[in-house]
Amino acid sequence: GENVEQHPSTLSVQEGDSAVIKCTYSDSASNYFPWYKQELGKRPQLIIDIRSNVGEKKDQRIAVTLNKTAKHFSLHITETQPEDSAVYFCAASKSGNTPLVFGKGTRLSVIA
Amino acid sequence: DAGVTQSPTHLIKTRGQQVTLRCSPKSGHDTVSWYQQALGQGPQFIFQYYEEEERQRGNFPDRFSGHQFPNYSSELNVNALLLGDSALYLCASGTVMNTEAFFGQGTRLTVV
Numbered sequence: 001g002e003n004v005e006q007h008p009s010t011l012s013v014q015e016g017d018s019a020v021i022k023c024t025y026s027d028s029a030s031n032y033f034p035w036y037k038q039e040l041g042k043r044p045q046l047i048i049d050i051r052s053n054v055g056e057k058k059d060q061r062i063a064v065t066l067n068k069t070a071k072h073f074s075l076h077i078t079e080t081q082p083e084d085s086a087v088y089f090c091a092a093s094k095s096g097n098t099p100l101v102f103g104k105g106t107r108l109s110v111i112a
Numbered sequence: 113d114a115g116v117t118q119s120p121t122h123l124i125k126t127r128g129q130q131v132t133l134r135c136s137p138k139s140g141h142d143t144v145s146w147y148q149q150a151l152g153q154g155p156q157f158i159f160q161y162y163e164e165e166e167r168q169r170g171n172f173p174d175r176f177s178g179h180q181f182p183n184y185s186s187e188l189n190v191n192a193l194l195l196g197d198s199a200l201y202l203c204a205s206g207t208v209m210n211t212e213a214f215f216g217q218g219t220r221l222t223v224v
Contacts (some may be wrong), residue, residue: 004154032211042217043116044202044215045215049212083142087156089155093211096167099145099168100155100161100204100213102154103154104153104154105152105153105154110142
């Protein structure tokens, strides 16, 4: 089955700097890659996603890139703010509403 | 428009007891998936319900069972609770044609 590895497990950046979180997946049939942000005690919130027919997607300060050949995808956050501090999870799934397989998460701390 | 709602928010049970958790999907959604999130880990897929049937199942024992009702709401039942069942249980709803998943706020289950 699918296996998703996520790095780093913790990341500290200065406010205004960029943050990059990387994930690799094992199943070449996976074609949907969402990213979730989970603040302490709250639900995972979908912040951006990308499908296999696209190499990059951007939404304001957040971007995701996908390399299907290498089977890895990354989350990029620019101009980080203290409110970006949270745990971020990557996930992968195949089409047709198959289950999401999550990475173990990255705890991002943005230091003011 | 209400999002995905879960009840109760917190629950404490004793080993060996049984528990039922509830989920109402987002309006317009017809699939419900349940995930278990242990402390410091990513969510793990338990099972998914569509058209009142279990469609897919993760690597969880038969002690974990569920149900979906005609109004698309769902229940997760866990029998013979173990200490290791302590976790945040998340419900995610979606549509059968779309891989996007939206999570509820979760039920924090503590087994003592």
